[in-house]
Amino acid sequence: MIQFEHVSKSYGRSAILHDLSFTVPDGQFLVLIGPSGCGKTTTMKMINRLLEPDGGRVLIDGKDIADMNPVELRRHIGYVIQQIGLFPNMTVEQNICVVPKLLKYSKEQSAEIARNLLELVNLPYDQYAKKYPSELSGGQQQRIGVLRALAASPPVVLMDEPFGALDPMTRETLQDEVKKLQKQLHKTIVFVTHDMGEALRLADTILFMNGGKIEQMAPPEEMLERPASDLVRSFLGKHTVSESAPIRAEDFMRKNPYKVSKDRGVLECAEMMARSGVDTLLVTDENDRYLGVLPIRNIRLYGRTVDSIVPLITKEVHTIHAEDDARETMEYLVTSQDNYVVVLNSDETIAGIITKNSMARVVADTLWGEAQG
Amino acid sequence: MSAFFDAYGALLGRSILIHLGYVLASVSIGLVCGVILGILLSRLPPKWSAFLLPVLSIFQTIPGIVFLGLLFLALGMIPATVLIALCVYATFPILKNTYTGLSQVENxxxxxxxxxxxxxxxxxxxxxxxxxxxxxIGGLRMSTVYTVSWTVLASMIGLGGLGDFIYQGISSNNNLLIVAGAIPAALMAVVLGAILDWLQKKATPGREAVS
Incomplete structure (x- = not known):
């Protein structure tokens, strides 16, 4: 358990923290967030005494950390920084085992720790242990950074914007991994970020700071439901709408559209349209790949002159892929005369269709669904 | 040519060894002093080191001969005179590079x-x-290469090394003697430099070599 009791801190004349008091129970994921200069990093660095308070006390498990040896204290608190800071002259294994080595663990014990931890994040020991940090991607490097912090099984881990420098895809993967590790290993994590999406995804409790004071401290759902101030609301607003809303085409599509194979007869198709009340069928080839669409208009005009539906197929329909950005499709549907677009999988089979209707329904779900928590 | 080696071969071999001895001894001492002083300098507030480094550089620019002469007056004609002078000169590049290397370690x-x-x-x-x-190691390399040439000065106060050949050659107008002194000295600098280049590469596992 970490307790802040009336902690204050100033640099020169400018006060960074004012009379800050809060408690982090064991096993909790606390995210510190707020505008830059709000004191969130300062707060975090007081926990491992990289910074000392001017007034007040910080206690871990009831003991005032000012009475502990700072070097000894830090060996029992994991620390992950934004710039990763893996030592370039050490291998992956040596980096992970920095703290165990400081604590004089045996060689076998350290190697065992490195092996288990690497396994935990799916980096095989035999392949990665002897590599140098410069041989790894940014995401892999920060994975090792996280493992280094976990190596001596500290009950508390501090993370200072650890994923800020990574690309969005890698960031999400690492967020999931860290959340999983935290639950699995039951760690108390204090995590600094300025990204509300990240805070909402990871936190058990979000501590929103502004000007060195607590603006609001609450679990994510409660903060979404009842933001304490306009500032909190503006931080949340940015994310609830654009970040957590689905933006890929497949999130908006209707699955199981009516489709037929190209070797079906004309009458059969007309019959199928009449039965299911649609004016168009999607046509596939023998390998189930998208070929085009068959509109009722074509059957009406030329249906009597041909035996097969193949000459009646038109390709004049907009197609997109399932993982494409849905916003362009929304634009397209609104501005063009078309009533739908066809969504294809990467192997050109049909994934579904997006109609104005299906789009509107998802948008509505997202907006009202979120607002009601 | 063979007549030359008959006459001077043994002397040349001994001179090379003496020369190498001075170089290795003074560079080793310079390395220890340079690294220790460089570490101390890097622990000082930046204001201090900003003041001290230029002062040390000025000292470095005093010509070797002048310094050697002064030491000779103070200490007399003993090997220590040469060694002290060479150590002082060997220390500075190492000191400076140690300081630079330490101050460039990223935060x-x-x-x-x-x-x-x-x-x-x-x-x-x-x-x-x-x-x-x-x-x-870059500083060490610089020191080593310089020291090989500064050691030529040792013979000025009659303490041997390859300088003996060069000065004798100059005073007796004997080009062969000059070359016999200069070529081993040049080779020594090249070989020692190459060894240190190799060491520098070995010292940077997983990183680009820093020159």
Whole structure:
């Protein structure tokens, strides 16, 4: 358990923290967030005494950390920084085992720790242990950074914007991994970020700071439901709408559209349209790949002159892929005369269709669904 | 040619050994002093080192002969005179590169090291010095190559080395003697430099070599 009791801190004349008091129970994921200069990093660095308070006390498990040896204290608190800071002259294994080595663990014990931890994040020991940090991607490097912090099984881990420098895809993967590790290993994590999406995804409790004071401290759902101030609301607003809303085409599509194979007869198709009340069928080839669409208009005009539906197929329909950005499709549907677009999988089979209707329904779900928590 | 080697071969061999001895001894002492002083300098507030480094550079620009002459007057004609002079000159490039290497260690490594719970001494030994090592070896290389040529001055006060051949050759107008002194000295500088280049590369596992 970490307790802040009336902690204050100033640099020169400018006060960074004012009379800050809060408690982090064991096993909790606390995210510190707020505008830059709000004191969130300062707060975090007081926990491992990289910074000392001017007034007040910080206690871990009831003991005032000012009475502990700072070097000894830090060996029992994991620390992950934004710039990763893996030592370039050490291998992956040596980096992970920095703290165990400081604590004089045996060689076998350290190697065992490195092996288990690497396994935990799916980096095989035999392949990665002897590599140098410069041989790894940014995401892999920060994975090792996280493992280094976990190596001596500290009950508390501090993370200072650890994923800020990574690309969005890698960031999400690492967020999931860290959340999983935290639950699995039951760690108390204090995590600094300025990204509300990240805070909402990871936190058990979000501590929103502004000007060195607590603006609001609450679990994510409660903060979404009842933001304490306009500032909190503006931080949340940015994310609830654009970040957590689905933006890929497949999130908006209707699955199981009516489709037929190209070797079906004309009458059969007309019959199928009449039965299911649609004016168009999607046509596939023998390998189930998208070929085009068959509109009722074509059957009406030329249906009597041909035996097969193949000459009646038109390709004049907009197609997109399932993982494409849905916003362009929304634009397209609104501005063009078309009533739908066809969504294809990467192997050109049909994934579904997006109609104005299906789009509107998802948008509505997202907006009202979120607002009601 | 063979007549020359018959006459001077043994002397030349001994001179090379004496020369090499002066170089290795003074560079080793210079290395220890340079690294220790460089570490101390890097622990001082930047204001101090900004003042001290230029002062030390001025000292470095005093011509070797002048310094050697002064030491000769003070200490007399003993090997220590040459050694002290060479050590002082060998120290500076190493000192400067140690200081530069240490001050270029990026803050993120220091913060990570502190956050991991390393003591200041552990940070120095396990993180800072290994990261500064390529730069320190660069300084060592510079010192070594310079010292090979400065050692030629040793014979000025009659203490041997390859300088003997060069000065004798100059005073007796014997080109062969000059070359016999100069070529081994040049070779020695090249070979020692190459060994240190190789060491510098070995000292940077997983990193680009820093020149």
């Amino acid at each position: 993120r490594y220091l913060e990570a090291a502190r956050g991991c719970g390393m003591s200041p001494m552990q940070i120095l030994v396990r993180v800072e010095l290994p990261l500064a090592l390529p730069s320190i």
